[in-house]
Each structure stands twice: as C-alpha cells, then as structure tokens.
Amino acid sequence: MDPLIFGFLLSDGLISGALYALVALALVLVFAVTRVILIPMGEWVVFAPLTQAVLLEGRLPATVWLSALLLLVWAALDLRRGRTPLLLALAAALVVAAGYLGLAVPALAPLVAILVVLPLGPATFRLFFEPLPGATVLVYLILAVGLHFVYKGLGLAFFGPEQFGLPALLAGEVAVLGLPVPWQGIMLVLAAGLLMASLYLFFTRSLFGKALRAAAVNRIGARLSGISVREAGRVAFLLATGIGALAGVLVAPLSNASYEMGFLLGLKGFVAAIVAGLSSYPLAVAGGVLVGLLESFSSFFASAYKEAIVFALLLPVLAWRSVSSLELEEEE
Amino acid sequence: MLEVRGLEVRYHAAVAVEDLDLHVGEGEVVALIGPNGAGKTSTLLALLGLVACRGEIRYRGRLLNGVEPEERVARGLVLVHERRQLFGEMTVEENLLLGAFARYKRGERRLKGDLERVYALFPRLAERRRQLAATMSGGEQQMLAIGRALMARPRLLLLDEPSLGLAPLIVREIFGILRRLKAEGTTILLVEQNARAALELADRGYVLEAGRVALQGPAAELRENPRVVEHYLGIQGEGSG
C-alpha cells in the first residue's frame, strides 16, 4: 500500500480511536461503579455539539430547559426526603443562565454546550437508576435502552433530522511526518490523552478518585468506609457525561453532528469497553484505538462490509479475552 | 450508646434474627457469641443498615432506621466485616486512608496522625504500606481491616469474627490489640465464635441461638454458665469451618 494512504488511514483511525476510547472510558467508569451499561451515552455525546450549533444559530437550545427541568425534579425529590436542595436549584438556574450567556457570547458556545449537557447524566442516574438499587445488569440494560429511546426522540424533537456543521475550534492543518492532519483532529487526540492522564491522576492521587475506584471494586467495602455508593454513581455519571460532551464538541467540527449519530458512536465505544472487560481503563483506551483503526482500514478495503469486518474481527479478540480472564464472572 | 429493640432480619422467607433486644453502653465491650448461623453477623449488618430489618435501632439517642450505612459510618458506627472487604487492588495505605473517607469528605484533611496511630498499633502494616492488600496474608488483612475501621475514629466499633480463619498466634495478636483498644476506652461490640477469647475480653455478653438471645449477662458469669461451657468453651469451642 502507498505509504501516504497508510499514513492517512492511520491518522484517521487514531482520531476516531481517540473518540471511541473516550466513550469507552466513560462507559467503563459508569459500569464499574453502577453496573449500568449506559446506552444513552451516545445521545449525550451528540447533544453537546447540537446544543452548540443551535446556540450559534442564535436560538436557545431546548436542552437548556431539559437540563434545568431534570435538576428541578431531582431537587423536588430531595425536598420530599427532607433535604434542602439549594445547590440543585442553583445549578438549574446556572444552566439557564449559561444558555443565555452562550447566546450572547458565541465564542463561549462550546463551553456552554458542555455545561448544559453535563447535568443530564447525574440527573438521569438519580431519577431513573437510583430508585432501583440492586437490579440485575439485564434490567439496568433494558432501562438504559428505554432512556436511549427517550433521549433519541428528544434529540429529534429538539434538533430535527438534519446534521449541523460546526466551526473548527482550531482551524487549519499541520504536517505530521509529512502528512497533513487537521488541527481539530490533533486537538481531539491531545484532549483524549490529557483527559486520560488527568483521570489517571484523579484515580491514583486524589482520595475522591480512590473512593470512586473503591466503590467500583468493592461496594460493601466502600460503604463500610463511609463511601456512598449512590454518590459514587452520580459522580461516575457526571464524569461520563462530561467526557462524552467534551468528546462530542471536539469531534463534531470534523464530522458534523446529528441526533442519529449517537447510538452508533455509543455502540463502538461499548465494543471497546467490552474488549476491556468493562473493567480496565487502559484496555478500554486500547480497545477504542483498535476499533478506530479496524474501521479506518476496513473502510478503505471493503467499505460495504466495514462494520461486518470490525465486528467479525472482534470475535477472536473476545474469545482470547474470555479465555485469559481469570475471574469467574457472574453471567448476566 | 446503642439500644436495639425487637430486631428482625429475614432473607426471603427465612428468619435470621427475630425479636432481638440488645444494648451497649459507652466504653463497654460486649460480646455476641453463638453457633454458625445463629444470626450474629446478620445482627451486625442490620446495625449498619446493610440488610433490611424491622425493629428499633437507637444510637446515641437517635433512631438510625432509614439512615444510609455511609451516614452511620460518618456518625462513628464502624464495622469490621467478617470477610474484611478490603480493596484488594489498592495499597495498605490507600485502604487506610479510604477508611477515613467520611471524615475527609467533611473537610478533615489531617489524616497523618491517625495513620501514625494505626501504624503504631500494627507495626506490620507500617512495613507493608506500599503493598497491595490482596497480596497479604489473612492475619495481615484482618489487621488492615481493623486499622481501616480505626481510621474512621469509631465511637462504636463493630467487629465480626476477627479471628476467623487465622492461625492461633495471629488470633492471640489480634486479641491483644483489641485489649489495647478497650484500655483506650473504645466501645466495642464483638461477634466471635471463639467464645473463650471473646468472653475473656468482654464486659458483658449475649449468647445467640437461632436468631434469638438465649442467654445474656456479665462476661464473667457467662464464662461460668454450664450451658455455655458445654457448648462453646470445651475444646469444641475452637473449631470452625
């Protein structure tokens, strides 16, 4: 093969891979802490750039109201349990204020979009998953599918069926080893790397990060140490939404964004997450890059069968991972 | 300190604990003994809120029913679990620090002193502070579990079978440490199959059989009780699966 084409495919695969790796990281995080396979993740990934696009068109995106509404419902639930939900009400107000700020200052739109999407994750966890503690993985999964339908439907209602183009945060290209690569792609890869590094630091250096890990590996042990598994779940959802929204905002200028793209993105991230056994963060990153590269090269060689190749090639990986994993997991 | 009335724990339809009354005074060490499956562990889990139960649990004058386990930990009700429930993939020191998480979250950032205290109590942990918890021996893991609980500065320490599965020498060491804790004034509720060791340490004791209190009284009296002697203090008292 022409080395130039090889280089292009490689860089394309790495850029997609960085995106899938981020989604996979978020999925692993959420699953490890809450045992939820977060199907609606993909929707949140696209909600962020779509929100940004609508802001740039000078309209207030409906996601602002959705976010604020969910936060208020959450606050109402807290109120019923006898707590004063000052922070939640404040957050709801903040989301709305941020929305208007994004309208006034278009340069801030990407940031505002992430901020607006951010509460969706933890609020969804609080409203829909927390009331069912200890349900099986399968029930959580179906619940997640139901929420995926809801968010997908909302996506269509909010943003319409068409794609939106987004301006690059950093326009232009740069030559890497003689190969022109868009800055935006490099930014995505760098951001992915940076995010991974900071997650690594968070999990290994901060006691809060360690507590999150503790809640993931041993729920009872965590509760014995005064770590609230519920709170850990909310934090996991928050981080996941944040990672997803950031990934979405970074990739959208390269690929455009529409409400429909989420599911496939989520699925590919999920594939990468499974390669990692839904438990290992470094392997999730590797899985993401693997899926990205497989996809890039198979779209060159046999585009009609691209997904078939990606998934078929996964079977041996799965078999190998399954044989080499020591623990006898529960089958659910 | 702790006042339990009419406690009942069920799994499916099977009753594990029924109509149990229990109290622990400030500074007291109370032992809960009885055969396997008598409901001792279920009682402790219920006290911490890790299993659903009926009845009234009053801790430092306030009802605990409906309070989340982690909130109970934050209020100083700390359990050393029968299976230790350590974070195997983390180091000894990380495990210990996480024991103080409830305090850390409240804003207490000075945990060094507590760490030093635990290390002083368990010099072996100090030697192994960088070792992963899962790679340690059973006795060391038990020490770590107790150490982690101490990091939370418990007002009432619940101990579930600290001698379970340990070699006799280690058991002796662990009970030595419990004695020191007692001397420092820590309130302890101890569940133990090693009835002899437990009753030697405790001020008072309860004997549980099939989910109910069969006998109770000062530890010294229980040690003399012929029924206790026959069932729990012969050579028979020691063995356990």
Added chain:
Amino acid sequence: MRKGLVWLGALVLSVALAQAEVRIGVTLSATGPAASLGIPEKNTLLLIEAGKLDRMPKGAKVRFFILDDGTDPTAAVKNTQKLIQENRVHLIIGGTTSPNSLAMIDAVAEAGVPFISLAAAKAIVSPVDEKRYWVFKTPQTDELMSQAVVQDMVARGIKTVAYLGFNTAYGEGWAREFEKAAKAAGLRVVASERYSPKDTSVTGQVLKILSRRPDAVLIGAAGTPAVLPQRTLVEKGYKGQIYQTHGVANPAFLKVGGRFVEGTLLPAGPILVAAQLPDAFPSKRVALTYIAAYEAEHGVGSYSTFGGHAYDAWLIAKGAIERALEKASPDDLAAFRKALRDAIEETRGVVGTHGVFNLSPTDHLGLKFEDAAVIVRVKDGKWVLERSFR
C-alpha cells in the same frame, strides 16, 4: 358582515355534510434515516389537509390518516394494514423509501387498494403485473435520474467516475442504476464505495477513490449526511467534478455544506429551480404555486423536491377522485377503490411540480425524461439551473 359569515359557514357545513367522505391513508418515514425525505412529504400533505395548498376535489370531503413508519418496512406494512383495515381508506399515499414501498405492494394488492408510492425504485411500478396493477408512483426513477447524470458527464467529457453512496436502499438503488447507465454510455466506474449516514468519518473510502484518480465522483446520499464525503474529498485535495443526487435537494444541505459543496452538480426534478426555468417549461407554474404555499408555512428556502412528489401524488389523486365519484360511491368500499384505481390509471396531462403525468395501463409513472429532470449546480449557496434536457 358577521351575519353573512355565519350564513356562509352554515352553507359550507351543509355542503360538507352532503358530500361523501373519501379517506386517504398515508404512511411516511417522518423519522429514522429517511426523515429528511419524509418530513417535507408529511408537511405537504398536512398543508393540503389544512386547505392551504389546494382545493378539495369536487363533491367529496377528503380525510387524511397520516402515520409514521420510522423508515422501517415492517412498520410500513403494519401501517398499511392498519390504514386499510381499521381506517378503511380508499387510497394510500406514501412509502417514502423503496423498501417500504416494495414491502407495501402485497398488502395493497391483497386488499385491492390503489397506492401511490413516493419512492424512487423502478421495481415499484414495473412491470405492471397482477399486483402492481394497484401501484403507482410520482417520483422520477433512479434510472431516469441516473440517465440525467450520465448524459451530463458525457457532455463534459468525463471518462472515469467513482461512486460513493449510502449503505441504504437509497444508495444501493443509485449504485445499481447509475453503474448500469454509466457502462451503457461508455463511462468507466473505477470505484464503488459505501458509507453509513451515521458515520463520523469516510476517510478510508475517499482515499480509495482518490487512489483510482476518477474524473468525477458521484455521491449517492440524501440530506445533510451527503456533506461529509464531499467535504472529505475537498479536504483531501480532490479537484475533479463532484456530483450529488437529488436526495440532497434541501436547504439544510446547502447550509451545512457551505463552501465544501460549492460547484456541485446534481440531477433534480425541475421544481428545485422552478423560478429559473423558462416560462415554457410545463411544470413551472404549478411548482411556483406549491413553493409559495410551502414557504409561507415553513419559511423561505424551506421547500424540497420530496414534498413536490407528495403534492404530485395529491394532484393525481384529486382528479381521479372526482372522476371515480361518477362511477361509484365511497360508501361501497371495494367498488370505489377499484373505480379510483381505474381513474388514476386514466390520468392524462396532469401537470405536477416535477413534470406532466400521462399514465397508462403499462406505465404507472408517466413522466417524460426531458420534463422531469434538470441538472442543477450549487453556486453561491444557491441552486442554479445548469442544464435542461428539453
């Protein structure tokens, strides 16, 4: 004045009560991958229902039952059954995509209900056999549109061409018909690649195409997802001519495409550039009327060619209903359905937004190539008439 209005209202009401009710069932892909086609179709029919686009047929009150099939053939069939059996409709319009329309054929033929499809595939109405006896359609076939593209390519001296299309029925239909037409005209198709409308990258496919150095590339995609391959081609330095299909003919494509789609050529129904057509062009006036009404409701530039297909279906149906009413009463379900079918087949000289419809027992589409297709160029973010075949 007010009194007069009340009287007028009462008069209209009494006439309406006296009129027979004709029920039209509609199943469209207003959601799912073909939503960008289905939504303007649906909007158009809603406008007609509201009386904002056209008058009702004489002597009948028309009731619409509009369902969404989510671009899923099973749902389209279920909808069809539901419309026929539950709503007892006399006519079915819809089937936005070719698989949906094809899947519906059996159901309508079984029940003896005339069906005007809004999908492209030629197989929907050809050959007119026992089942397709009941089936008609208004959009130009893939074959007809491919013809237009190929003729334009030949005229520009293009020798080699690559195809990059959706991995959906739309992209597949174009691949089949275009490659056939291209071969017949002596063009060499050097690559035929597929991508998903939901893909976030098509770099691999584009690189493959670039490595074959085609004179032109045809992108067989609908709506805004058609932008990504073109953009990637441009970004990777492709200098040849890029063609799109009529599936992109909506304003969102221009908006999202921006500078990347500048200079694109595409085949389209004449409605797309109605205002620029010579006055002699038969469908110009109808198209302009339709566009004006549509834009009044949905904003300037909001119209697309797909809504036009739905309007054309309505125009054919309207005339046929009037004629069928003379033969049978809508209360006699079977008889009126048959009469309506016959009337539709007798449609002659109905001027629609995409051309003039002259149906016959062997031709259930009835469009002439030169009336129904033009080549359009994207210029300064607008559709500009490039070539007409008249």
Added chain:
Amino acid sequence: MIALLLALLLALPWVLPPFYQTLFVFYAIAALVVLGLHLLTGLAGLTSFGQAAFMGVAGYTSALLALRAGASPWVGLLAGLAATFLFALVLGLLTVRLKGHYLPLATIAWQVALYIVMGSWVALTGGRTGLSDLPAVAVFGLELRDPRLYHYLAWGLLVLYALVLYRLVHSRHGRMIRALRGDAVAAASFGARPPELKLWTFVIAALGAGIAGWLYVHFVRFVNPSPFSLEASIFYLIMAVVGGVGALPGAFLGAGLLTGLEQWLKDLVPLVLGKSGNYEIIAYGLILVGILHLAPRGLWPWIEARLPRRTPPLPEGEGLPPRAEPLPEGPLLVVEGLTKSFGGLLAVNGLSFEVHRGEILGLIGPNGAGKSTTFNLLAGVLRPDAGRVVFRGREITGRYPFETVRLGLVRTFQHPHLFPEMTVLENAMLGTYPRTRAPMLSSMLGLDRVEERRAAAEAYRALVRVGLAEKAFLKAGALSLGEQRKLEVARALAADPVLLLLDEPAAGLRAGEKRALAGLIRRLREEGITVLLVDHDMELVMHLVDRLVVMHYGEKIAEGPPEAVQRDPVVLEAYLGGAA
C-alpha cells in the same frame, strides 16, 4: 382454563377488528422469538442480542429458495430451520463458552456482521432494497393470504413451540438449565455438563427465532434486512424483560403488550399532542422505564404474585430403579497422598485415609486445617496437585463431578446451593438427573412422562425421608436454614448415593434440628449409605461418627474412634494452643 384459551385463540380472528388480525400475527411472530429468549436469557442466563439475525437466516433461506428455485415455502421452512440450526451450532460453539460480558457482546458482533452481509451481498439478497413477490404459504392448495388464515399458521406454530419449550423446561434438562444459571458448580455436582447444555439451549432458542423469521417473510411477502437488525434484537429483549424473562407466560405478555403498545402509541400520541407527532418513541421509552420501575422483574411475576396459587397433586407411584451393580470388596474410598496448594500455600499436604463401607467418618480440624479443600478435592470441584482418590475400586482423581456423581459419590453444600425460584420438589428432582436417561429431544416431545413421574416420586420419597414432604410445592427460597439443609440432603438422596459427602450439615441449626439431623444420618447408615461428614460441631460429630480423621495445617494428625481422638494430646494442642 387452557381449553378456554385455545377456544379463544381459534375464535379470535373472526371477532377481532381487521387490523388486529394482522397485529396478532405479528404478535405470534414476536412471541416465538421472545419464548426463545425466555429459555436462553431467562432460564439459562445467556443474554443474546442476536435473535433477529437468526430470523434473518431462516427468512432469507426460505425467500431465496422460493425466488431462485421456485421451492415451496414448506421446503423453505425445513431448509431455513436447517440453516438456522447450523448457524446457531457454529456461533454457539464460538459463543457459549465466553464468560460474563463477552458473551452478549459476541452476540452483538455476529448480529451486526450478519445484518451487514444481508444488506451488502446485493447479488444474493437483493441488498437493502430487498426481495419482493415472495410466495404465500399454501395448505392443501389454499393460499394463506388472509391474516385470519395466517393467524392459525402462526399461532399453531407458536403454541407448538411453547409446548415443546414447556416440556423441555419441566424436564430433567430444563431443571438443569435453570440450575446452571444460578450455580454451575451445584448443577455439575448432579451430573450436568454445562457447555453442552448451554449450546443446546442456544440452538433451541435460535430455532424459535428461525420459525419466526420464516413466518415473517411469508406473511409480509417481502424481505429486506431491516427487521433483522440489532435494533430489532434489542426490541425482542425488551419484550422478554418487560414480560418477565423468567416465566413462559411472561414471553406472551411482553410480546403482546409491546406489539400493541407500538400501535396504540401511534394512535394516542398524536391525539394528545396534536398532529406534529414523532413523540411516540419518547412515550415508548418512558413507558418502558415506568414498567421496569413498577415491576423490575417483569410484569408476569408481578401479576403472578397476585393470582391464587394452585397446588398440584402429590407425586406417587414407583420411584426410580435403585443402583444395580454390587459394590466391590475392600474400602469404599481410598485417599492417598492428596496434595493441593494455592499460590505456594499448602492447603492439603499428603493426606491419606480410607472410608469403609457402611461407616460414618468424620473429618474435623481447626480453622484453616484444609477440611474444605479436602472436601472439594473429593467432590471434584478442585483438582489435586498430587495424590489419588479411588472410589469403588476406580480411580476418580481429578474427575469432574458430573462423572463421579453417576458412580454414587454425592455431596451436599455447606452454604445451601439451592435454587430459590424452583419448588422444593424440583430442587430435590435435580438429584435424580444422573439416574434418568431421557434425551433432550424426547423430553421436548413429551416422551419422558413415565421417567419424569418416577423421578418425581423418587424425589418426593427423599423429601419424606428428611421430613420435608409437606413443603414440596413451596419455593425453596421460603425455607428456613434448617429446612434448606434437609433439602440439600434430600437432593443428594434422590441421586441414590453410595457415599454421601456432607459439608457442615449442622451449621446454624437449632438444638432440636441437630438431633433430628443426627437421627436422619444414622438412619441413612442403616439403609446402607456410607457417610463422610465434615463439621466442626463437636457435639454432633462426637455422638454420631464411627471414626474421626483430624486435620491440622493440611495434614492428618490423628485418626480413630471419637473417644480416643478426644484424648489425643496432639489434637488437644492443635485446638487449644491457639486460644487467647
């Protein structure tokens, strides 16, 4: 009741409004797939995201045969099922051995791959545009085009499949499939071969989907890949979970409810929200979420809990034939130099002892002495590093439990390994698995009735022996700990043990229960069963056993009658040396 339902089913097409006739056919098609999931996911615990792909395999096979070779749809059905069988066998071999989350992902992988092949192999399958003009199914020349007629075909096949499944679930195989999910070790201890059972479960579920696929293409008479997509597979899984994946009526409930829901929402949502529409999917998702919050285990268990319960008749009649072959002379079980270490730590070190026919041997020792490890080595759960085990003159070292149980080496579990969702009787019947022979196919066809009846009688007798007869039809989850232990013993008895391995049977029992247990064990010895007992309850052990083997730090330190062992200074040191 059943007759009433059947009559209703027969009359249904003629009373339903026309559109519902069609809907009922789609209902039957969905229910076929969901029933397969009930077996696969609900009972065997294997979550599949790939059932729609099997529909596609059968559907396309039949469609292509009809279009390309002019074959009758009936030939298509056979060929389609054969193709589904082959695909399921190959994919099953690849898939069912995968652990944990790898299995569902593998099903996603081949689901997506097959779907894309269906869509992209245009020359064969007609691609996404699909194949139209498929023939209708004809019965004796009558073409089933009217949904009212197709209703009988679809529901006929569905009822047939449901019956087959019902027979299977309530046979020795079905009980094992259910057991496998909860506890593979316990299942294997009573003779099941987990991978094999899983594979067949997988194939049977796929065949249900295959029938559904065939019905689908010949009903719609058009085929393209979209009804065989991952999304479709997920829909079937939703139906299964919403209805209650663990129960057969749940499959009918889920399939019916969601098939209807989709349609009702199409009518209702535009009414509520005006014509602008597109909100059905949101409502659908919210309703789904709502149902799961109301009934997380699905609707059927929720309804069942509110229905009156009927008690089936007590099993009676002859039990299973007892073991025929005579026991060889000499010791029943010989253990020689048994050694096992975990990560360098010697848990059992060169242990040797014998168990004589007709005796009760106790194995005791302080904590960590290696009793449990020894027990697991004998039971075949662990494999020894060195040494051998000879049972009835045959070497069984390292043999799997499903092999040794057939020889009469039967165990109980310290923490009862029962299946709380199954009745007490069904739990006991698991014990008869190694003694019964009916192959899976004859179970599915209901040819195992006689054997089943005898197995039930045998299990019931075992329940009588341990004193649990009156609780036979309760769910095992409702038993007290003492009763659970009795059930453990009853299940072992149903396996006709030669040597019974009891793992701490007295743990957690009240004094009275212990005495009853001791009496039971003595009776068993009188009936000729040899018992090896591991326990630490000295009162029980000392009064019950004939001989004792005492272990300490993985080694045998004493052996002999209880009175002698009790006075042995080495034993005393081992036990008392460690006290505080």
